[in-house]
Amino acid sequence: MTTSLDVTDFGAVPGGRGDAAPAIVAALQAATARAGRVTVRFPPGEYHLWPDGAPRRELYVSNTVGDDPAWRDKTIAVLVEAADDLVISGAGARLVLHGLQTTFAVIDSRRVRIEGLEFDFAVPTVVDATVVDAGVTAGRAFRVISVPEATLFSVEGRSVRWHGEPIGAGAYAWEGYDALEYSQVHDPAGGRTRRAPNPLFDRVRKATRVGRRTIRLDYDHGEAPADAGLVYQMRRTTRDHPGGLVLDSAAVTLSGVVFRFLHGFGIVAQASRDVGIESCEFRTPPGTGRHSAGFADFVQFSGCSGRAVVRDCLFDGPHDDPVNVHGTYLRVAGQPGPRTLELEYAHPETAGIPQFAPGDRVEIVDRETLLPIAVAAVERVRQPSGRDHDVPLRTIVVTVGSALPGGLSGRAAVENVTRTPSVHLARNVFRNVPTRGVLVTTRRKVLIEDNRFERTGMSAVYVSGDATEWWESGPVRDLTVRGNEIVEPGGPAVFVDPRNPGSDPAHPVHHGVVVEGNRFVLDGVPALDAKDTGGLRFRDNAIAHVGVPAWDLVLRSCPGADVGPGEGGAPLRIMEESRDRPL
Template identity: 75%
Template sequence: MPVPASLAVTDFGAIPGGHSDAAPAVGAALQSAASLEGPVVLRFPPGDYHLWPEAAPRRELYVSNTVGDDPRYRDKTIALLVEAMDDLVISGEGARLILHGIQTTFAVIDSRRVRIDGLEFDFAVPTVVDATVVEAGVAAGWPFRVIRVPETTLFSVEGRSIRWHGEVLGSGAVAWEGRDSLEYTQIHDPFSGRTRRGPNPLFENVRSIEAVGHREIRIDYDHGEEPADLGLVYEMRLTTRDHPGALVLDSSGVTLSGLRFRFLHGFGVVAQGSRDVAIESCEFRTPPGSGRHTAGFADFVQFSGCSGRAVVRDCLFDGPHDDPVNVHGTYLRVGGQPDRRTLELEYAHGETAGLPQFSPGDEIEIVNRETLQAIAWATVEGVQQPSGRDHTRPLRSITLTCGSDLPGDLADWTAVENVTRTPAVHIARNVFRNVPTRGVLVTTRRQVLIEENRFERPGMAGVYVSCDAGEWWESGPVRDLTVRGNEFVEPGGPAVFVDPRIARADSAHPVHHGVAVEGNRFVLGEVPALDATSTQGIRFRDNSIVRSGPEGWDVVLRACSDADIEHDVGELPLRIAEIR
């Protein structure tokens, strides 16, 4: 094995602890690393590095579940770009990269055997406003609140309104701006350890607003009852996912290890069209003592159209605005069928378009969109599709040529999944907390093992298995899923929820197969430990269930066949509802 060449960003002018823009030096260091043959280690010595967008590389990219083909957001600004590089280690224990403006923290594109290790990423001005109610009451007959925002939040009071905004960039424009409750709110309760989506009362019936103290704002109201939300945190943001938080695109053998994500703007760490990606010992959490509670603008981690193995282990996920981990493929709607071997496919969801989905030799499955039952299989012989890197071709349509005849009249009622681009999944020893949604979403037909995780009071299910060709268009069915040795603490929905989105469930034609729920500990309110629909071969054994609220069903089965359910949990009989 050749000895790796060693470089440091300080060799190119980056100054740890300085406040000047380190982006030119970081870009030069990466270019130098790309020019060397053999393995390279690029080091960030300990200290802070500020990265501004003006000198950062930009690429036209189309990323799953973001802004689709909206031309306003074609170009992505990338603070740390690894492109067409093999055998690279980026090491940075003790180094903190502080991003300014709107950027993707890093992207690994068209690369192999890349490891990013030890870095901490944060934003100078996060794009989520965390407002804590620190005082509430009635004064002179008027209800009021005092809210406190973190040091990193920029704002101005303008009459009876607040303008939140990002930094002023070199162009003179602000990075982002919005007013009052912005476009979306979720509410975090530090005392109960729960985070939920809900209405925002902070800016209703406002009589006056004034800044008081250093980071505090008093809001008086012209009518209403005394506020009863002392201590709650209103997490407010805009809704456009204009950038991926980080991106692993069309790459293989990528490992993200020991990283600390203090804030991710946009859509989390997205692995797209990649093979063998591992995320290990990473921390997704705001800096302790910062007054911030939101570490992610949306999801934390998403695998879309990947293959090989997708691994997430020994991580902490704390404070996203959507799902911490989501693994899925993409169904494409069949919009036309010119002949028996040709399909005209369409991206159906507005947030996904412009990315390639197929290569010659890939295997596809065609399903009935209402039942998700397979109709036919074929091998891809040729494809005309967008590149994911430019807009010279149509961004919402794909023409697929198959190597054998297909059934006729497939247009409008069927969908296609690339079954070659589906990963095996291992999710182990992670902690999920302050989550408004599900903990783990997974839809892949290869082996899935979810083990030894702790799910603390997610707003919905702990583990969610969907598959739908009508809403999010996230494919596909599970065939071998094991959920074992996990702890589910008071989830807001079924702890394990197998929920294919079909018009009517039929036990003779199941969507999912081979789901084992074994050796888990469930602490539940009135929700079930397992709720499953249209699934064959469920095993539910050696689990323990503790009820913290009113008793409900322990297991709910809807149109499920060949289920093997252990009927006793300790000394108590299992409460099972079977709905045919």
């Protein structure tokens, strides 16, 4: 039997301007206290959620702010904790967040489904500035920029101060000046977004507010701007919150949810099992002048297991990768015993997260080659909890069940290979992406099929793995890319690029990559660029080159590659190592 609860019974008023956060907290607490299946309903209408009434939790999340004490506590608009068999349903309900918040978090829960809700921010933390006019008058250049209704600003001398809403005692939720810390450029006419310099605030002589949403910038030079119509997307760089969070949970599904903006680092599924994202939309509200739907990535699976499924979604307008699936390499910092390793988080944006449980299988790899040195089972571990700072946040001490080789300190990294998911990405659309469309590094089965990638700033599909930079593990063993349409990517359409400084042609890093039945429209880049990949197969793909010609395939240290002709028997041009040969 299903119990149904309505947020209006707890004081939420659809269409009201009051803070709905306390009512939502009460409704969800009541739902988790009930036995059996419970549905929490949001009637249609707009709900405003302020940080003062929202729950806060100390949490450490992959690729955010690491162990920075300034951002230990995360404010969460919709928090589900310790739930079992819960549905949150809200077709026609729009949740507007104020300040800096995580849209939702599902923590320590099982069988949770969130469907139909729409999330947005009253004041997004990215500024989208459109150049509506530009030219030269009296020998001096000028631009007129327009910003969306939701963007708050003031003109102060020759600078523009961007800011969020007043929160608490009157301080702004966030603020910054001019180009902020990071910029990218969106071309609405060309349907392309790229990382590029921002000239808006270079050599400004005068800044003038000329309308409610428009600013004129006059310069001390006479070089005519040639960027009318472009949108400069500007933000700070601190990923203080995850955009959404699924933590230590299982069987969690997002269905038909609309994300108009995600502050921080996207939706992170961390240490969770069987997470699905289906028929969701990541896109700004049409007609608002807003183009940035995400502060960074849209979706990331970190240290997950079971199945990671993303299907029938629209990804439009992130500031980083729409989908990223990976584990985490930990650097071996010490070897206090024959079966004990002291490990450390190497990247400053990831720390404080538990990585192991007794019985988990770990693989120790050489950082130079990314090739395995040893495999062992975890017996015991001393590590952070991910919920507090009572123990060191950057180090883990793990003891395994068998003796390990010596000399691992400094030269080796460790991956938990138990926490690696299988992946299915199907029928999604990726557009206005400045980076890669999909990043994936997992040794279990990966199927990327029937997606459309439109003019990604870099590769459409990127396979990496590294123990030197982002420390995102690990090797690919069974990856199929089929039936996709990849249109004019900014880098190799499919890029298999392990970041191993030392390469051993006899022992490749990745294996089992199949690229078949795709349609590529390419401008100056190959359909496939692969390095240190064994048993690669490339068959029955349609390749059309427009603009700048390029190789069809680039293969570097790829033993046993099986490359067939293109669609209809068309010959392919291949660059293999330093030699080229038509096939």
